[in-house]
Amino acid sequence: MVGQEIIITIITDIEMVIKRVTKDTYPLQIQIVDADNVAVDLTGCTVFLTVKRNLEDTDAEALLATSQTTHVSPTEGITSFPLTAANTDYTGEFYYDVKIKEAGVAGLVTSVITDKFIVLKQVTIRTS
Secondary structure, eight states: OTTOOOEEEEETTSOOOEEEETTOOSOEEEEEEOTTSOBOOOTTOEEEEEEESSTTSOGGGOSEEEEESSOSBGGGTEEEEOOOGGGGOSOEEEEEEEEEEOSSGGGOEEEEEEEEEEEEOOSOOOOO
């Protein structure tokens, strides 16, 4: 597993808690599929990931607010969000959502999932 990206499959309308360890830097790679387990084609789409302490927080107050327009495998519904140590330099239970803005359809925006984003404390702190 070292050096490999972990793919989290997000099925629309299903709860999906994401857990990370504080300051981990491996990308958050997700696959978005529909309720029938068919990949959502992300070609031409923008995928947003937002993490907030409170649901009422503004986007400017978000702990993490990022988007992707270039996807790992768009036809398979796979995209990846690079994360830095600063992106997870906190611990606790937070809220996240993933949204898709479609290229056509007058910029139709769809909320794919909203759930909890948990950041756990590190056990090992050394890196060498």
